[in-house]
Amino acid sequence: MPLPAQPGPQDRLDVVLVAPRNPLNIGAVARAMANFGLARLTVVAPWAPHWREARSAVGAPRLLADAVEAATLPEAVAAATLVIGTGSLTYRKPEQPVVSLPDLAPLVASELHRGGRVVLVFGPEKHGLTREDLSYCHILVTIPTDACQPSMNLGQAVAVCLYELAARALPPPEPSAEPQSELRPVPAAAPSQDLDLLAGLVEEAMTAAGYSPSAMRQANRHDLRLLLRRLSLNPADLRRTLGLFRRILWRLRRSAASQSNPDD
């Protein structure tokens, strides 16, 4: 795989798994990496020989095929300028700075910005990284989990870390095709004058339906104005609602007319 002269930030953020036991978890890690646009995985001393065949690597078989197998952690992180260990603090007294995941992005972004190479290191399923492993890490990141159940599944922990860094430390993805235009923003609200038009119509319908005693009409008008403004109707909602109330009013008036003029 020929690398460009200056690899982009995504190509300088790697994942290293130390002694993973379950190939399904390795596949899940590969899938999460593909989801968040990363490509470089290193597996240190995997337990199962056929880990590259994990069926859980949905959409990421190539990533798994290209993964590097290393014998030791120092070998796997040799080229890194910032090595970030992961784990909980439950059984361990950390010997390096500890950062909570929501605070990690600025550190990673600045390291990538100045051309560094960042590696996220995940330990084996049961016990996590050892004290020896952690001695190769510059910092330790913890995912803020509930004290009653701190231990996460490996594939889920990796997904959470990569989501956080992809969203807040990496530059936004290339504007391929037209992803942005697919996003439908909350549409602008209908202008005030149109709300007043609707308010008038609803009030007429209330009167025609005998809903609003005349003594209450002033108070209802006030409340109706407030209510319509709380609703943040967009222009299309408003057109539809106007249409419905026009129709209702027409029907109510027609029936009132036919009742007062039974000869019609």
Add this chain to the structure above:
Amino acid sequence: MPLPAQPGPQDRLDVVLVAPRNPLNIGAVARAMANFGLARLTVVAPWAPHWREARSAVGAPRLLADAVEAATLPEAVAAATLVIGTGSLTYRKPEQPVVSLPDLAPLVASELHRGGRVVLVFGPEKHGLTREDLSYCHILVTIPTDACQPSMNLGQAVAVCLYELAARALPPPEPSAEPQSELRPVPAAAPSQDLDLLAGLVEEAMTAAGYSPSAMRQANRHDLRLLLRRLSLNPADLRRTLGLFRRILWRLRRSAASQSNPDD
């Protein structure tokens, strides 16, 4: 399980899985919920009968045992004031506001702050939520994934969403004894089941007023569900609107009856 008089924010943030196929994924979701301090899971129409026994629910067997099984999505979200659908935009043109996950926390925090009940809805593994499912959602949240591989594993997608909300929308684990402030919060939105009640009534009024040709009725029902969710009606707005439509309907029917039976 006796609930306290005012359940805390964690107890008003629920997860709903629609038609999940693989019990291992349901277990993984339960595990992630326990990791992030949530307890309330509802499973709609699960495919496998023995889903409660999923071994992947490490540390969360109790949560799985307490999970609610519902027949339909509207039933599962009946009490919710903010229903958030999840999914990618790959195959779908969204009909409601779309929010990217990194921007979701403020919306959820404010709904929880004013006493609302928030539900995150996840679709089945293969196809995600249907257009019909999404019509019960106020907003659609997307996880910013790579355009080449947008489809996430269900358990990983849930973990990512819950991480984001636990870190940025829920209060930190330590609950402080004193209430936040004397400020009176904006009232919570009306629950989903009441919106459906109103939708039914509006539809009857449309029919009685001859507004909706029968050929359009299915489409109108769908659009009406979306419209009512955009409005963020509060419970008082809703009572008032229900009252008005009941009155309109009664009038329309009375006049229809008197026209069809001119001897009355």
